[in-house]
Amino acid sequence: MGSMRRSERALRVLCRTTLKGLDLDLPLDVFQLCERYGERRGRPVTPIAHPLPTGVPNGIWLAAADADYFFYQANTSPLHRDQIIIHEFGHLIAGHQMLGELSVEGLAALSQESSDAALRRTCYSDDREWEAEMLASMILAWAEEASTGVGATARHDELRGLQRLLGGHRGWL
Ligand SMILES: [Zn+2]
Numbered sequence: 001m002g003s004m005r006r007s008e009r010a011l012r013v014l015c016r017t018t019l020k021g022l023d024l025d026l027p028l029d030v031f032q033l034c035e036r037y038g039e040r041r042g043r044p045v046t047p048i049a050h051p052l053p054t055g056v057p058n059g060i061w062l063a064a065a066d067a068d069y070f071f072y073q074a075n076t077s078p079l080h081r082d083q084i085i086i087h088e089f090g091h092l093i094a095g096h097q098m099l100g101e102l103s104v105e106g107l108a109a110l111s112q113e114s115s116d117a118a119l120r121r122t123c124y125s126d127d128r129e130w131e132a133e134m135l136a137s138m139i140l141a142w143a144e145e146a147s148t149g150v151g152a153t154a155r156h157d158e159l160r161g162l163q164r165l166l167g168g169h170r171g172w173l
Contacts, residue, residue, distance in 0.1 A: 005127040006094075008134065015138045018093045028143035030085045034070070037089075043067060045092065047085050049074035059084035061091050068092060083136065090135030096128045 006014075022036040031047060038045035043066065050071040052058060058073040058080070070088040072081055124132070 004125070006131055011094075011131060011134050012138060014093060015135055015142070019139065019142070024143075026143065026147040028082075028140070028147070030082045030089070033139075034085065034089065037093075038068070045070070045089070047072055047088075049081075051075060059088045061088045061096075063097070083140075086136045086139055087132050089139070090132035091124070091128065094128070094131045094135060096124060096132065 018037065022033070022040065024032055024036060034045040034047055045068045047070040051074045052060075052071065058076065060071045062069045062071065070085055070092075072084040072088070076084070
């Protein structure tokens with residue numbers, strides 16, 4: 001079996017098409033990112049703080065019937081929280097199906113015990129983790145470049161190209 005990993009170029013295209021037209025404010029607000037992306041595709045993306053046990057991932061994406069939920073570690077810093085959410089967002093836009101569908105009622109009733117059981121199943125392949133991490137870092141790097149306005153240096157040709165392709169996307173330029 002060969003690698004199922006997408007190329008960096010393919011991920012960059014995915015990142016660009018995902019962010020294009022969302023008209024996000026800067027600096028990046030991951031909750032706004034989830035909200036706008038969910039609005040555009042007509043299926044909400046809702047991050048929810050949850051006290052996750054140690055030894056399991058800090059975030060988990062649950063695909064319910066009519067919405068996606070990102071459970072993220074409640075007891076952490078805002079920076080880490082943002083990293084967790086954007087990592088799960090990477091899994092989402094990459095189409096990494098994991099847990100299957102849960103009903104909203106099932107989610108509401110999610111006990112610590114059942115969530116622990118669910119979390120034990122969240123072992124993505126290394127390829128999928130790599131893709132999610134690449135997407136997360138691309139989104140964060142892009143937001144930082146757009147926020148600080150340093151896209152004019154030669155080192156950032158790639159990002160400038162990305163920004164150009166976002167023509168009309170005011171918040172990012
Ligand atoms: Zn992951």
